[in-house]
Amino acid sequence: MNYVIVGNGPAGTAAVEGIREADAKGRITVISDEGVVNYSKPLLSYLLSRKLKKNQLAHRPEDFYVRNGVELWLKKKAVKLEIAENRVILSDGKAVAYDRLLIATGGVPIPLRVSGKKTEGIFSFTRLREAEDLARYLKDNAVREAVVVGGGLIGLKATEGLLGRGISVTLVELADRILSATFDRRASEIIEGALKKEGCRVFLKNTVTKIAGDRSGKVREVILQNQVKVPCQVIIGAIGVVPNLEWVKGTEIRSDRGILVDEGLKTSVQNVFAAGDCCQTRDFFGGAPRVVPIWPSAVRQGKVAGFNMAGGKKEYEGPLVMNSVELCGIPTISVGLTDPPEGNGYETMESLQEKKGIYKKLVLRNDRIVGALFVGDITRAGVYTGLIKEAMKVDELRDHLLKETFGLIHFPREYRKHHVTGEGIEV
Known part of the structure; x- marks a missing residue:
């Protein structure tokens, strides 16, 4: 074959x-x-x-x-x-x-559709070659300021990389919060706060309408929808793929x-x-x-x-939306439906330790977990993911679900085997 x-x-x-x-x-x-x-x-x-x-x-x-x-x-x-x-x-x-x-x-990557997009100094950030070209350009042109267009995961990781090089970053996002496709509002605000602590400027409900270049044809500044001018020598387009x-x-x-x-x-x-x-x-x-x-x-x-x-017969169970990523030193994980529409039988359970920067959220429907979101502490995230995949009813576990001590010991005996761990070992 x-x-x-x-x-x-x-x-x-x-x-x-x-x-x-x-x-x-x-x-x-x-x-x-x-x-x-x-x-x-x-x-x-x-x-x-x-x-x-x-x-x-x-x-x-x-x-x-x-x-x-x-x-x-x-x-x-x-x-x-x-x-x-x-x-x-x-x-x-x-x-x-x-x-x-x-x-x-x-x-x-979806290209930026903006006046002046042919100016030198505009990059994507989805491939190794693009990252290497960007790093080379930053060094060769002594770049001090950058604008990242797009507040999704690609934009956030590009921002993190630029901040790590000591570059001043302005993040521009069209939605009313960053990471809107992945996080709920509270989780987004925690990460936004961490970005700002590292010196990143964040413009929400905004976009770049014009790119202006210098006499040599390189990026000089961008003009935002609200008419604010942001000086920069590099632009990262991260509006999606x-x-x-x-x-x-x-x-x-x-x-x-x-x-x-x-x-x-x-x-x-x-x-x-x-x-x-x-x-x-x-x-x-x-x-x-x-x-x-x-x-x-x-x-x-x-x-x-x-x-x-190769002739086998397996079925793909469908994608369970899952993102596990560290942003600004903060571990995060989101699984399944984390920001459900109002009504339709959804309910949420939340825990916030503001001083520690720890936020946990579970989304339930028909007594089953359909989404989990953790920021600052992702301990036992695998257990919650297992519960989602197994579509296991959690009525007997509700009092323990968001406690720091929650684990397999709280499961009914009949579920300790195969379920969640999948190892067939009773614990």
């Missing part, structure tokens, strides 16, 4: 492992338009702040590809897919034949926001699969199909897709 994987991110590498679970001998070719073997995107901010070196970003060991019998093609971009011929066309004109194909091309679908448009592969797949990650074409940030799957809670561009989902999807490509 001849397997071809387009994309070498978390979904692509996990797919290699999934294939090898079911097929030890098939030929695997991995195609990547990047020039590095593999790296962890969540660590890019630490590279920017010089806390980590490039060789510390890998999420698989050096011998991963050799050990798994993978032919790795770097700096090769897929530009066309010929379904009838079962082949991928690369930018250099080469055609790569396949028996089974995995599309794991991830997402691409969209699935990388351009090269498969016009084919028989069905797509919406992302490539549509079934429970086995198979597309509308029998021998073509998709995984990661480029695909759209059913929601974990049974809702409409959606794109969930997060690392854990990409890994899980890649594993399932790879296994099924």
Whole structure:
């Protein structure tokens, strides 16, 4: 069997492992338009702040590809897919034949749509090359001030990396709070307060309307919607990412926001699969199909897709939205639905230790936890995640759920086995 994987991110590498679970001998070719073997995107901010070196970003060991019998093609971009011929066309004109194909091309950053966007000194922050180019530009131009447009996770990590280099940062967010897609208002305010303590200026309900350059064509300042002028020598665009679908448009592969797949990650074409940030799957809670561009989902999807490509039969349970990230030295984790709409049977349980900067929140529906949010203390987050995945009723646990002592000991005996730990060990 001849397997071809387009994309070498978390979904692509996990797919290699999934294939090898079911097929030890098939030929695997991995195609990547990047020039590095593999790296962890969540660590890019630490590279920017010089806390980590490039060789510390890998999420698989050096011998991963050799050990798994993978032919790795770097700096090769897929530009066309010929379904009838079962082949991928690369930018250099080469055609790569396949028996089974995995599309794991991830997402691409949404460009800033603003006057003056062609001025030198504007960067994205989603790839290693972009982070390296940014770091080089900061050094070569003795950058003192930066503007980050977008207050999501990418924007926050870019901000953190810039602050770590001693650069003055202004963060501009269109919504009424930062991290609005991930956190509720209280959690967002805690992180915003921490940013401000580190010297970051934050403009909410605002955006950049114009970029002005100096005589050499480099960024000099931005003008905000409220007419405030912010001097800067660098701009980071972090307003979001969209699935990388351009090269498969016009084919028989069905797509919406992302490539549509079934429970086995198979597309509308029998021998073509998709995984990661480029695909759209059913929601974990049974809702409409959606794109969930997060690392854990990409890994899980890649594993399932790879296994099924090799003839296995696994179902992907749907993405459970989960983000675990440290921001300004504060550990945070959000799982599931953390900011539910009013009504619809949702209830919340909250605990705030303001002096310690610790905030905990659980969202329940029908006596089951459907969301968990922790800021400042993420102890036992895995237990709550297990409760969400198991859809376990928690009526007997309510009095203990947010206590610091909460743990497996509070569970009914029949649930201590298999449930949550999944290890089949009674505790």
